[in-house]
Amino acid sequence: MSSQASVDLKIHHPQNFRFNSIPDSHDWSDLYDHPSAQPIGLDSVPVIDLNDPNLIYKIRKACAEWGVFLIRNHGIEPELLNRFGSQIHRLFALPVEVKLKVAKTEGTDSGYGGVPISQLFPKFMWYEGFAITTASSVDHAQILWPDDYSSFCEVIEEYKKAIIPLGYRLMHLMLLSLGLTEEEIDNSLIGDSTKIKNAIHLNSYPACPDPDRVVGLAPHTDTGFVTILYHNGVSGLQVLRRKDDIGPARWVTVPVVPNTFVVNICDLMHVLSNGTFHNVVHRSMVSKTNQRLSAAYFFGPQVDVKVGPLSELMGPEQGLPLYRPVTWLELQKLKSTLHDKALQSMKIDGKIEELRKGA
Numbered sequence: 001m002s003s004q005a006s007v008d009l010k011i012h013h014p015q016n017f018r019f020n021s022i023p024d025s026h027d028w029s030d031l032y033d034h035p036s037a038q039p040i041g042l043d044s045v046p047v048i049d050l051n052d053p054n055l056i057y058k059i060r061k062a063c064a065e066w067g068v069f070l071i072r073n074h075g076i077e078p079e080l081l082n083r084f085g086s087q088i089h090r091l092f093a094l095p096v097e098v099k100l101k102v103a104k105t106e107g108t109d110s111g112y113g114g115v116p117i118s119q120l121f122p123k124f125m126w127y128e129g130f131a132i133t134t135a136s137s138v139d140h141a142q143i144l145w146p147d148d149y150s151s152f153c154e155v156i157e158e159y160k161k162a163i164i165p166l167g168y169r170l171m172h173l174m175l176l177s178l179g180l181t182e183e184e185i186d187n188s189l190i191g192d193s194t195k196i197k198n199a200i201h202l203n204s205y206p207a208c209p210d211p212d213r214v215v216g217l218a219p220h221t222d223t224g225f226v227t228i229l230y231h232n233g234v235s236g237l238q239v240l241r242r243k244d245d246i247g248p249a250r251w252v253t254v255p256v257v258p259n260t261f262v263v264n265i266c267d268l269m270h271v272l273s274n275g276t277f278h279n280v281v282h283r284s285m286v287s288k289t290n291q292r293l294s295a296a297y298f299f300g301p302q303v304d305v306k307v308g309p310l311s312e313l314m315g316p317e318q319g320l321p322l323y324r325p326v327t328w329l330e331l332q333k334l335k336s337t338l339h340d341k342a343l344q345s346m347k348i349d350g351k352i353e354e355l356r357k358g359a
């Protein structure tokens with residue numbers, strides 16, 4: 001068995017979520033200082049109304065300064081979100097033995113299991129996930145609920161139909177906010193819908209008797225363009241705020257605001273914007289009393305399309321490209337070995353940076 005396969009099986013060992021105390025395998029307290037997050041309100045993640053008259057300006061500011069924001073008036077019906085939330089709950093409430101019937105296997109990226117970044121950390125996360133890609137989710141649902149799989153499949157399809165256009169809309173707004181014209185956007189890879197890859201990852205963070213010693217999802221950046229996150233209203237997501245005039249680098253808890261999604265900037269958007277947009281580091285913490293459920297929709301390019309800084313942003317005044325072009329797949333591979341140094345390894349060398357400074 002490969003080390004990844006054995007790690008996956010261990011993570012999902014049925015005992016893992018029945019502990020009364022935290023086993024060493026899940027105890028992060030020695031190697032990981034959990035600096036407590038700022039109280040909500042002092043320095044708060046922006047909330048953007050998609051009907052705001054100053055929308056483009058607000059999007060640009062939030063993407064550049066925070067790399068994360070909440071959106072309201074996004075157009076997705078609360079009724080659909082309630083049904084989606086109920087099906088996520090129904091899935092994770094199944095016995096572990098049943099969920100393991102659809103465990104991710106080596107070489108596949110759909111099904112029940114952990115996340116790729118778990119390999120990079122010496123401890124297990126307080127987490128279980130279910131990855132949805134194309135047709136496999138129907139096969140999986142048939143195995144999980146032989147007598148009633150259609151209610152799950154239907155709601156997933158409805159959710160996809162609603163969230164994919166929202167992904168396009170946000171991407172379009174972000175490109176406008178970078179100064180691209182409608183025509184330039186149409187000619188960019190976002191204009192070609194065959195070049196976009198979609199993936200939905202359902203996440204569950206069971207309640208934990210000692211939440212300060214565990215980590216739900218360890219600090220990371222997502223690799224695509226933009227992630228849109230639905231959650232069940234249980235707080236837990238935190239973002240790393242960079243050092244600034246207000247203070248040193250700090251964790252900020254993302255507030256729970258009804259009828260909003262959390263949107264975060266990912267690595268390839270940072271590359272595309274030539275470093276203007278901030279690919280925010282984030283993590284999920286766990287509650288003592290409530291299970292947190294979420295669904296991340298990862299909007300990114302087709303895995304084998306090269307993405308580099310937008311040519312429209314280059315020029316004598318704007319500057320030179322900071323990164324060499326890379327595909328989504330290449331970046332994911334780089335991150336699996338270099339972790340947070342992956343983007344640095346894609347930087348165009350220092351001489352060009354010197355030129356940039358001197359320009």
Ligand SMILES: C=C1C[C@]23C[C@@]1(O)CC[C@H]2[C@@]12CCC[C@@](C)(C(=O)O1)[C@H]2[C@@H]3C(=O)O
Binds near residue numbers: 116220224298
């Ligand atoms: C589309 C995807 C993005 C993701 C890898 C995946 O194939 C499905 C899981 C995603 C996730 C979720 C947690 C953080 C992350 C870095 C990871 O290890 O798995 C992301 C991946 C990513 O953004 O590349």
Ligand SMILES: O=C(O)CCC(=O)C(=O)O
Binds near residue numbers: 217222229237295296
């Ligand atoms: O569930 C959350 O709070 C965050 C999930 C996340 O960061 C991810 O799936 O990449």
Ligand SMILES: [Fe+2]
Binds near residue numbers: 222
């Ligand atoms: Fe993430």
